[in-house]
Amino acid sequence: MNKKTSWMVAASMLALCALLLTMACNKQSNTEQSSNNMSQTTATAPVATPIDPATVATVNGTVKFDGAAPKAAKIDMSQDPACKGMNEAEAIVVDNGDLANVFVYVKDGLGSRTFDVPKNEVVLDQSGCKYHPHVLGVMAGQTVQIKNDDQTTHNIHPTPKDNREWNESQPPAAAPLEKNFAREEIMLPVKCNQHPWMKMYMNVVKSPFYAVTDKSGKYEIKGLPPGDYTIAFVHEKLGEQDQKVTVGPKDTKTVDQSFKAAGE
Amino acid sequence: MCSSKGNSLSTNPAIYNRAHHAFAVFTACATLVVITAGALVTSNDAGLSVPDWPTSFGYLVKVPQFVGGVRYEWSHRMVAGTLVSLTLAIAVWTLLVERRRWLRWLAIGAFCTVIAQAILGGLTVLLFQPPWISTAHATVAQTFFCIAVSIALFTGKKWVEEVPRVEFDSRRPSLITLTLLSILVLYLQLILGGMFRHHGMSWWPHVLNAVTVSFVLAWTAVRAISVYSNIEAVRRPAIIMLSLLITQLCLGFTAFLTRVAWGRDTAQPELPMVVSTVAHVAVGALLLATTVVLAIQVWRHVPVAFAERVPQAQRNASPA
Structure with missing residues (x-):
């Protein structure tokens, strides 16, 4: 390697380091910028569509788990004394067939309403x-x-x-x-x-129309304006299931749902 | 066809410096420790347990609460920092004592590589572990390990003082081609493994390429052992390479079982998975470095029998 080539190699390495540093800084400033943009979007959100409280409906129900519930995975917290002892993961929490931790929300039917x-x-x-x-x-x-x-x-x-x-x-x-x-x-x-x-x-x-099932698998979504909706039930491991529901003024509709173990 | 003349790597003036060589060996060993520490970070899913870089929880060197993922990530940063110092020391030492110009440049290259590696480590943290950056971090780590091992090899007594035994290789593909092909497929395997480990790709390309790696490395090792068994510098790394390949395949199978087959629904990284995957990474690094050593030794001892490689004395003797 002659002297000129050697200097070119050294200069290339330095340029590479500088480029990597610049990329890191740019990425950070980009994310900060996008974060600021998001705040602005939130600040200029349109005014909420009014809902007549005298006509609102309620959707409630229970989410069940069909079949034998899988055994909860054990957690070993011994790597941190402040965490204390054994515990169980909450991936699938089933009690007497009732499934907890299902996120239930109005997926479709609210049109262009804002809240x-x-x-x-x-x-x-x-x-x-x-x-x-x-x-x-x-x-x-x-x-x-x-x-x-x-x-x-x-x-x-x-x-x-x-x-x-x-x-x-x-x-x-x-x-x-x-x-x-x-x-x-x-x-x-x-x-x-x-x-x-x-x-x-x-x-x-x-929208504010969402709920999470409790240990007894129950949920309740209040304050829905009358209309046709798609209610989505989403679980972290078991996926998503949807149901259509129509609610009239002051209705209380029960929409139950059940999940099966993956692969069944 | 035999000759006692070496190639350009060995004809430069060199003086064996025991302390320099010992330090180079120490740096190479320290690199393996850093690679193992890095593998522990990934296997324990602790890569982002220290969210800032280059500081750790706001400090350059201050021991944090030594629990959970912090134990792995902080330790990795500290041993990696030590390695940067060792590399700087070996680079400066080489510049001071080494007469072979190319080796001085290799030492400078080692330092540049370790700096690039540190920057990649930082980017991994700051950009939340994008698979391709984390994979680049893993790949450059093993590249640096190969450079460190090569410096240790080039400063060794045998390399400096011994007159190499040379046998020209007239077979096709030549042994040097096979060793270079071995390095290539190992690098590909390293990238595929890294992408899978960092959630950028499925496991099957890595497993599929393992078949190619096994075939190419076995072919290379068998050729080296069967044809050049009389050259110790070639035979020894070939045997080690074959042994490491078998070990690595067993570890890969175990890692697959503990991580992919059995570890899918675990709540946290479990000990069998951590042990098998970390060992798989460490043995993988050793396998790549051994293959690089074999390639260097083959290049020195078993050059291809092109006309221009025929020793000067023989060329001079030939009719005009």
Whole structure:
């Protein structure tokens, strides 16, 4: 290798390093910019379509699991003394055939209606090295307050498809983090990279018509204007099932749903 | 066809420096430790447990609460930082004591590679582990390991002081072609494995290419062992390569079972999966480095019998 070639190689390596650094900085500023754009979009959202409270309907029901419930996977928390002992994963929670943690929302039928973003925040708590709740619903632009009640550091890392990804650590007794998600996204995974068993799902929707089934598999969606709707039932492992429903003024309709184990 | 003359890599003036060589060997060993630490990070899904870079929780060197994924990620960063210092030291030392110009440039190349690797590690964290950056990080790590092993080889007493035994290779494909092909398929395998490990690709391309890797490496090793068994510098890495290949196939099968077949519904990374996948990465790195060593030794001892490679004395003796 002659002297000229040697200098060219050295210069190329330096240029490569500079390029990589520039790419990293650009990406960061791009994400910040897109985040700002999202805030602006939220700020200039159209005025909500009024709903007559005298005519609103309710949809409720129970979500069941057909067949033998799979055994919950064991969690070994011994790698962090602050997390204490054994536990069970919440991927499929079934009690007497009732399926918990199903996100139920009005998927279709609301047309071009718009809704005010609630002022109150939705709380996501980290306690016992688990997320509470395991499945959460929130409106696009609504504040999610994330608390850490554990005596250990967590990091909160959503891995969205349509929203901005972020990853922040939260030491014990730190102030709650306040975040929001700009775009609709169902079953957005959130995880903690310090405690790999810690997983939960955020569901970002445009309307306030959603619910999450409790331990008895029950849900209730109130305040629906009369109309024809598609109700979606989404589970993190079992997928999505839809049902059509028509509600009249002041109706209360029961819409039950059942899931089968994957592969059945 | 035998000759005692080596090629250009060995004809440059060189003086064996024991301490320099020992340090080069130490740096190569430290690289394997860093690769293993990196594999532990990935297998434990701890890659983003420290969210900032180049600082860790706001500090360059401050031991954090040593629990959960932080243990793996922070340790990886610290041993990697140490490796950068070791590489800087070996590069400076080589520039000071080494008379072979190409080796001085290799040492500088090693330092540039380790810096590029550190930047890739940082990008992995800052961009939330895009599969292609994480895979590049894994690939450059093993490239650096090969460079470190090569420096250790070139500074060794045998390389510096021994007059190489040379046998010209007239078979086709030549052994050097086979060793280069082995390196190529191993690199492809490394990229496919990295993409699968970092959720950028399914497992089957990696498993499919394992068949090609096995065939090419076995062919290379059998050729080297059967035809050039009298050249220790070729025979030894060939035997090691074959042994590592068999070990790697067993580890790959175990890793497949623990991760793909049995580990699909686990709540967290489990010990059998972590052990088998980390061992698979470490043995993979050793296999690639051994193949590179074999290629270098073949290039030195078993050159292809082109007319221009015929020793000068023989060329001079031929009629005009």
